[in-house]
Amino acid sequence: MNDDYLWDGSGEPDPEIQKLESALGKLRHNRAAPAFPEITATHVQAARRPFWQAFLFPRFAAVAAGILVIAAISFFTLRPKPNPNSGAGWDVTRVTGTPRIGRDTLGAQNATGKLGLGQMLETDSQSQANIRVEEVGEIVVDPGTRLRLPDSSSGVHRLALDRGTIHASIWAPAGEFVIDTPSAMAVDLGCAYTLHVDDSGNGVLHTTLGWVGFKLADHEAFIPAGAACSTKRKTGPGTPYFEDASPAFLAALSTFDLESSSPEDRAAVLHVVLAQSRKHDALTLWHLLTRVTEPDRGRVYDRLAHFIPAPAGVTREGILRLDRNMLDLWWNELGFGDSELWRHWERTWPDKSTKSSK
Numbered sequence: 001m002n003d004d005y006l007w008d009g010s011g012e013p014d015p016e017i018q019k020l021e022s023a024l025g026k027l028r029h030n031r032a033a034p035a036f037p038e039i040t041a042t043h044v045q046a047a048r049r050p051f052w053q054a055f056l057f058p059r060f061a062a063v064a065a066g067i068l069v070i071a072a073i074s075f076f077t078l079r080p081k082p083n084p085n086s087g088a089g090w091d092v093t094r095v096t097g098t099p100r101i102g103r104d105t106l107g108a109q110n111a112t113g114k115l116g117l118g119q120m121l122e123t124d125s126q127s128q129a130n131i132r133v134e135e136v137g138e139i140v141v142d143p144g145t146r147l148r149l150p151d152s153s154s155g156v157h158r159l160a161l162d163r164g165t166i167h168a169s170i171w172a173p174a175g176e177f178v179i180d181t182p183s184a185m186a187v188d189l190g191c192a193y194t195l196h197v198d199d200s201g202n203g204v205l206h207t208t209l210g211w212v213g214f215k216l217a218d219h220e221a222f223i224p225a226g227a228a229c230s231t232k233r234k235t236g237p238g239t240p241y242f243e244d245a246s247p248a249f250l251a252a253l254s255t256f257d258l259e260s261s262s263p264e265d266r267a268a269v270l271h272v273v274l275a276q277s278r279k280h281d282a283l284t285l286w287h288l289l290t291r292v293t294e295p296d297r298g299r300v301y302d303r304l305a306h307f308i309p310a311p312a313g314v315t316r317e318g319i320l321r322l323d324r325n326m327l328d329l330w331w332n333e334l335g336f337g338d339s340e341l342w343r344h345w346e347r348t349w350p351d352k353s354t355k356s357s358k
Helices: 004-008 015-025 041-047 051-078 247-258 263-276 279-288 294-307 316-320 324-332 339-348
Strands: 090-096 112-115 120-123 128-133 137-141 145-148 157-170 177-180 185-188 192-197 203-209 211-216 219-224 227-232
Touching (some): 185 192, 203 211, 203 219, 219 227, 219 279, 219 339, 227 247, 247 263, 263 279, 279 294, 294 316, 316 324, 324 339
Parallel strands (some): 157 177
Antiparallel strands (some): 128 137, 137 157, 145 157, 157 192, 177 185, 185 211, 192 203, 203 227, 211 219
């Protein structure tokens, strides 16, 4: 059968189609079309709605729809976020000694407990404990440590390390677990690390897997695996470094970061850092760009460009004025991770003015 027969009757007819047409033909309407009365203007006028209905109802409907949309957006964006720390608590297991959660002591007979919101976990010189949250990770708490489970209305899992040492292995998504210290905030970016805080509130972070962000207000540091970074109360993160750098390099960098000195002394110490740097120390050089004075920034730029040439889109002038996009592009050339991971976390972080604790 030609398909044209189904459309306009042309072409070769199909016998089965003809049988169907014959069976249905007796139901065909063969009378004249009915006559309908003409709709006059008076009928139209009578059928019209009152002016206020015709004019105002669509506008009220549009306004109501807009209010509903705004209400829905407000509900989902302004409603309080769930507090990830406000559940039943974090599981704590005694490893050695007698760790304490608040006034409760974990001993041989009751080796497990819960660290609840607002509670403090303390280990003395003979105690060690383990903290675990299935969706977050595991934290080993060394002797002589005090940490807390603070409120976390920001929507992330959070601990506060007042003093002591912890070893964190985190499998939560990047940026969803942070540790506050008196001098900086450590932001997990999918990693394992050791964090130590002394009695004065200063600290040091060593990364063993992945990388960690260290932050105090707008002062930032990125610490990849194999690197460390010191932090000082009221000053924030110092300059990250690889621990296999030369002793002269490390000593000069420590003086540059943590010791008060005149601009002339800092310039002299910076000269040692630049002279002792290797290609692997591009990590330190990149961070120094934002930590040196403008007259010294050109020297750091030249040394970093010697090891890792500035990529397309990055200019000397842009780096000297600390263009963040150019700095991020250059960071991505170092091979330590994509800066967008950190920038995404910053965009979603509700409090951009994170400050050290008092």
